[in-house]
Amino acid sequence: MARIKDKQRPAKKELNTGAWTAEEDRKLAEAIEINGPKQWTTITAKSGLNRCAKSCRLRWMNYLRPNIKRGNMSDQEEDLIIRLHKLLGNRWSLIAARLPGRTDNEIKNYWNSHLSKKKFEKEGLIAGISTKELGSKIDKKTGEENKASSSSSGHMDLEKTMFDVDDFFDFSNEKPSTLEWVTKFLEFGDA
């Protein structure tokens, strides 16, 4: 899809922006096959694509990468996202790392369009707020709670009252001990 904003933006190096074509996808995939999904500046240069490295990386990560799951989220996946979001907040890449085949962008979009609303509906019912009233509490565009109407989101409360997630554990690697802790946390949520 072509974006007006991108078309209007002055082209610094006449780079292509906007929606990717099938031909661009093919060129990018070929370049990655040769060079591997690293060194994006090299890939960009060798592919002959008139795109910036950042754009190529994003396209690969969110669309062209093998084993990407497309289509609806399963109930299990949805449940996992909700729990991980409660635990980690908006750390989409970390959440995506626990959902094989899902991208951070996809999870972020899914959260903003589906789950944040569900969350507020649930919380609204508990707090005695009708679904209609929730409309004014939730930002129409993002589905997030309006800052003016509430001081903090659910996960922030958890972080403030219990511990600092950043300090408490590091999800940047795949250590089995870390996974074990998270698994225990999630099992605890089931009980």
Add this chain to the structure above:
DNA sequence: AACAACCTCAACCGCATCAGA
């Protein structure tokens, strides 16, 4: 059928962090 309002999601932007010189 026509229009408006709302929703979805691919893509971009700005910033932070990392790595090498």
Add this chain to the structure above:
DNA sequence: GTCTGATGCGGTTGAGGTTGT
């Protein structure tokens, strides 16, 4: 230690599709 380019991440945008009136 610091500079610079590359990479990664989260927030945001907006075109196109869908649903409601």
